[in-house]
Amino acid sequence: KAGVTQTPRYLIKTRGQQVTLSCSPISGHRSVSWYQQTPGQGLQFLFEYFSETQRNKGNFPGRFSGRQFSNSRSEMNVSTLELGDSALYLCASSPLPGSTYNEQFFGPGTRLTVL
Amino acid sequence: GQQVMQIPQYQHVQEGEDFTTYCNSSTTLSNIQWYKQRPGGHPVFLIQLVKSGEVKKQKRLTFQFGEAKKNSSLHITATQTTDVGTYFCAIGDRYNQGGKLIFGQGTELSVKP
Numbered sequence: 001k002a003g004v005t006q007t008p009r010y011l012i013k014t015r016g017q018q019v020t021l022s023c024s025p026i027s028g029h030r031s032v033s034w035y036q037q038t039p040g041q042g043l044q045f046l047f048e049y050f051s052e053t054q055r056n057k058g059n060f061p062g063r064f065s066g067r068q069f070s071n072s073r074s075e076m077n078v079s080t081l082e083l084g085d086s087a088l089y090l091c092a093s094s095p096l097p098g099s100t101y102n103e104q105f106f107g108p109g110t111r112l113t114v115l
Numbered sequence: 116g117q118q119v120m121q122i123p124q125y126q127h128v129q130e131g132e133d134f135t136t137y138c139n140s141s142t143t144l145s146n147i148q149w150y151k152q153r154p155g156g157h158p159v160f161l162i163q164l165v166k167s168g169e170v171k172k173q174k175r176l177t178f179q180f181g182e183a184k185k186n187s188s189l190h191i192t193a194t195q196t197t198d199v200g201t202y203f204c205a206i207g208d209r210y211n212q213g214g215k216l217i218f219g220q221g222t223e224l225s226v227k228p
Contacts, residue, residue, distance in 0.1 A: 033216070043158070043203065043218035056208075056215045059116070090157060101146065101207070104216065106157040 001026055004093050004107030012113045018079040021110045025072050025093030032074040033104065034066060037088040046089075049074055050097035078112075086114045117142065119206050121219030129227050134191040136222035138204035145207060147187045148216070149178060153200040161189075161202075194226050 005024045013019050025032050034046040045058040049068035066076040072093075078085055088111050092104035120139045128134055138147065146165045150158040162171055164180035164187060171178045175198075177190045191198055201221040208215035 035216075035218075042220050043205075045208075045215045045217065048215065058215065092158075101163075103148075103160040103163065104150075104158075106159065108157050 001028075004091055004105055006089075006091050006107040006110050008110060009108065010111045010113075012115060013081050014115050015081055015083060017081050018077060019081060019112060020075055020077045021089055021091075021112075023074045023076075023091030023093075023107060025074070025091075026105055029093035029095050029105070030072050031094045031097045031102070032068055032072065033092045033094075034074070034076050035090045035092065036060075037090055037109070038086075043090070046076065048097065055097055081114045083114050085112065087112060117206070117208050117217055119204060119217060119219045121204055121222060123222055124220060125223045125225075127225045127227065128194050130196060131193050134194050134198070134224055135188055136202050136204075136224075137186065137188045138206075138219050139186045140206060142185070144184045144187075147180060148205045149187075149189055150203045150205060150218075151200050152203065152221070156200070158203060191224075194224070196226050196228055199224060199226050 007022045031050045033048040035043050037043045047066050048056040052068045063079045068074045088109045090109045091107045094102040096102050122137050148163045149161040152158045162178050167184050168182045169180040175192045179188045201223045203221045204219045205216045208217055
């Protein structure tokens with residue numbers, strides 16, 4: 001089975017712009033979670049989607065949003081980019097919802113740099 | 116919010132030495148997961164512990180869950196250069212019905228050959 005794929009792998013944007021990141025989960029996985037990883041804050045949960053519904057949301061401002069499509073693919077959007085949004089954005093999938101109890105399969109991430 | 120403290124932040128060892136990382140929570144946990152992230156890579160699931168006092172082994176890796184289910188450890192015996200990376204523990208946020216993983220800060224392991 002192919003693993004979790006994320007596109008693009010690298011992205012450079014300027015402050016004020018918006019960005020959309022894409023994640024394709026492992027075939028058959030219906031749960032997708034997003035995480036932000038920075039050297040200072042570590043790995044932080046953004047949101048979790050299952051069957052096109054957002055089940056959980058982390059403590060991020062409303063500039064961070066996401067959605068999931070009927071084929072389980074997910075996108076996350078960050079509007080009005082700030083320098084502090086520079087990070088590695090990781091997507092993780094699992095067959096079932098509830099990331100606490102299920103092994104999370106992470107994708108390679110999208111490295112976002114905001115200038 | 117709920118937190119999990121992980122120590123040490125860094126560990127430098129000579130190849131062949133042992134390594135241990137610890138995670139501690141102030142609240143009782145339902146379970147705990149461990150992940151490894153190689154430099155430049157992404158987190159990879161290692162194991163999940165659920166039962167009080169549980170001990171699980173994967174070759175040279177030994178995982179323990181405390182009797183009170185408030186702490187956990189990962190021990191690597193006779194480290195190898197392939198063990199290099201950052202090891203994270205992760206717990207569930209009790210206020211989000213199991214849908215939100217909270218990661219420890221990680222322990223970065225470097226192994227000198």
